[in-house]
Amino acid sequence: MFIEYKLSTKKLNIYNSLSACNDINKTINLCENYLNNPIFILDTSYRIIGRSTLANTITSSIETYNEQTYLLIDTVNIMKKDKCIDNIYSSRTSFFHFSDKNLIFCGIRINNVTVAYICILQENREFVEQDLELTNTLAQTLSIKMQKDNLFINTSGLEEEYYLMDLLKNSINNISYIEERLRNIDFKLNKNILIIVIPFRQTYQDYRHNFGLKQKIITTKNIFGNCISAYYEDSIILLVSKEDDDVFSKNTKTRFTDFLNLNNLKAGISMTFQNILETKEFYKQATYTLKLSKHLNNEGFLFYFNDYIEYYLFHILQSMDNNSEKIKLNTLIDPLITKLIRIDRNNNSVLLQTLIIYLENNRNARLTSEKLNIHSSTFFYRYHKIEKLLNISLSNSHILFNFELSLKILKYQKQKF
Numbered sequence: 001m002f003i004e005y006k007l008s009t010k011k012l013n014i015y016n017s018l019s020a021c022n023d024i025n026k027t028i029n030l031c032e033n034y035l036n037n038p039i040f041i042l043d044t045s046y047r048i049i050g051r052s053t054l055a056n057t058i059t060s061s062i063e064t065y066n067e068q069t070y071l072l073i074d075t076v077n078i079m080k081k082d083k084c085i086d087n088i089y090s091s092r093t094s095f096f097h098f099s100d101k102n103l104i105f106c107g108i109r110i111n112n113v114t115v116a117y118i119c120i121l122q123e124n125r126e127f128v129e130q131d132l133e134l135t136n137t138l139a140q141t142l143s144i145k146m147q148k149d150n151l152f153i154n155t156s157g158l159e160e161e162y163y164l165m166d167l168l169k170n171s172i173n174n175i176s177y178i179e180e181r182l183r184n185i186d187f188k189l190n191k192n193i194l195i196i197v198i199p200f201r202q203t204y205q206d207y208r209h210n211f212g213l214k215q216k217i218i219t220t221k222n223i224f225g226n227c228i229s230a231y232y233e234d235s236i237i238l239l240v241s242k243e244d245d246d247v248f249s250k251n252t253k254t255r256f257t258d259f260l261n262l263n264n265l266k267a268g269i270s271m272t273f274q275n276i277l278e279t280k281e282f283y284k285q286a287t288y289t290l291k292l293s294k295h296l297n298n299e300g301f302l303f304y305f306n307d308y309i310e311y312y313l314f315h316i317l318q319s320m321d322n323n324s325e326k327i328k329l330n331t332l333i334d335p336l337i338t339k340l341i342r343i344d345r346n347n348n349s350v351l352l353q354t355l356i357i358y359l360e361n362n363r364n365a366r367l368t369s370e371k372l373n374i375h376s377s378t379f380f381y382r383y384h385k386i387e388k389l390l391n392i393s394l395s396n397s398h399i400l401f402n403f404e405l406s407l408k409i410l411k412y413q414k415q416k417f
Contacts, residue, residue, distance in 0.1 A: 007130055010034045011137040024145055028052045031138045035131055040119040041108075041142065043162055046071040046184075049116065054123065073180055080184075088117050094135035096127060104131060106139045110147055113214070118142075160185045164230040164239055167279035175277055187228050192247050192335075195270040195279065196220075196238040197286040198260075200231075216263065223255050235287075239279065245339065246391070247272055253302070260301035266290060269304045272335040281331045288312050288327070306334070306402060330413065334406040336390045336399075343389060351389070354382045358394075359404050 014034075017027040028039050029052050038055035042048055048062070048069040061075040071079075079085050084097055084105065094106035102122035107114040118139055120131070163181055166172045179189055200216065213236070217229045220238055227240040240247060248269065260267055268289035270282035285305040292311045293303040305312075309332055316326060340352045354372065358379075361367040369379040383394060392399055 007133060010134060014134070014137045014141050018141060018145055024050050024142060025052070027138070027141060027145065031134060034134055035120060036124045037127075037131075038121045038123055039138075040121070041116060042071065042119060043116045044114065046076050047162060055121070058121070058123075073184065076184055089114050094118070094132045094139065096132070102127060104135050106135045108139050108143050108146070110143055115146065116142075160187065160228040161230040164228050164237060164279075165232060167239070167276065168230070168232055168237065168283050170280045173277060175275075178276060182228070185228065188226055188241065189276060190226065190241040190243040191274060192243070192245060192272050193239060193241045193274065193276060193279075193282075194247050194272050195282045195286045196240065197268045197283065197290060198236040198238070198265050199234060199290065200236050200265065201234050216265075219259060220256070223252060223259060237283065239276075245272070257301050265301070266293075267302055268293070269302065271305050271331070273331065274338075278328075278331060281328050284325055284327045285312075285331070288315070291315075307398070309402065309405060329409055332406070333409055334402045336392065337403060337406040337410075339390065340386070351382055351386050354379065355386060355403065356407060358383070359400065359407070363400070 014027065014031055017030050024041070028041065028050055032039050032052035032054055038058055039052040040048055040055050041050035048071070061072050063070055063072050078099070082097070082099055084099075087095060087097070088105050088107050091105075091107065092109075094104055097103045097105055104118070104120040104122075104127060106118045108116040108118065118135055120135060163178070163185065167178070172178050182189055198216075198220070200213065213231060217231070217236055220236065221227055221229060224238060224240045226242065227238050229239075230237045256267070259265075268286035270285040270289075273282050289303045289305045289308050292308045292315060293300075295315075296311065312327070312332075316324070337352070340355065343349065344352050354368070357371050358365075358368045361371060365376060365379055365383070369376045372379065387394055394400065
């Protein structure tokens with residue numbers, strides 16, 4: 001009876017720490033006093049978000065990047081190989097994990113979603129059965145604390161979410177680092193990327209809303225295939241990556257539009273880009289698209305930033321808010337112009353020069369041929385080759401307007417091409 005009483009007292013003290021102190025680390029340290037072993041708290045991207053005093057002295061299997069501390073990729077791979085990660089997500093209580101090192105794991109759940117987990121390392125003394133109960137109590141206490149402080153109010157509980165959140169906040173500036181991390185979630189970083197923003201307000205206080213959020217994320221991921229997602233600033237954010245230039249294929253567009261229509265949702269879509277470290281800039285594009293389409297009272301479900309570039313410029317010029325986030329000028333360049341520059345460089349061709357002269361001569365084929373000192377048939381060969389390579393029609397006035405704007409930006413920035 002004495003052991004039971006002692007255990008219940010410890011559990012009660014851990015619970016009471018919620019009101020006694022407003023610091024998760026103090027709660028973790030209190031539990032460490034009972035377990036006499038180092039305690040780590042990790043989010044689902046393997047980032048260490050809290051650790052006890054003893055845990056602070058441990059540096060093996062840990063790396064620091066941009067003042068954030070993570071488990072080493074090698075350690076993560078071992079955990080996956082041992083099915084440890086699967087057990088954390090599927091188990092509702094703490095469990096022992098015996099491998100190279102003896103550990104206790106326990107998921108921290110909010111509304112039935114695992115948003116973080118506890119890892120206790122057998123370092124100072126051997127584990128006993130009682131440790132599992134104390135770990136369960138710590139997990140429940142931290143869950144209440146996290147909900148109370150809204151620490152996870154903007155998450156869906158998906159492992160990939162934290163990687164995308166780091167990109168949205170510009171807290172990653174090393175392409176090799178993010179590529180290595182993304183490989184852990186079976187996401188392939190292909191040549192072309194785009195950002196999609198779907199406004200969707202929900203709260204964790206209502207489980208049904210959270211369930212609805214997860215279902216919507218799962219559905220959109222099935223539509224796009226190779227993508228990662230997050231719930232950020234009251235919106236579902238999708239980062240889609242494809243090898244094809246046509247990231248948003250006709251079939252995908254049809255399925256996605258049907259999904260938005262069915263759920264009475266709208267989506268803002270950025271321009272295509274290649275550098276994942278510029279994710280934040282293209283996230284701004286997608287959010288501005290939604291804002292501008294609403295201002296212009298445009299109806300529909302899909303809104304592309306390509307259709308709103310000039311309105312964005314008007315908005316920035318007219319805005320009296322000095323704190324209004326501006327998009328970097330170079331990210332306004334049409335990706336098709338960027339592609340044409342690459343084609344010319346790789347093939348030693350002059351397609352972009354031909355296009356520039358064509359636009360400068362009021363889209364007149366005869367004048368363009370004369371200016372380039374080429375036969376009209378040579379001009380039309382290049383003309384149709386541009387159309388074929390870019391999969392567009394050069395008779396489309398909207399496309400040509402965007403091209404002219406992009407070329408003026410390049411000229412203003414004095415970029416050589």
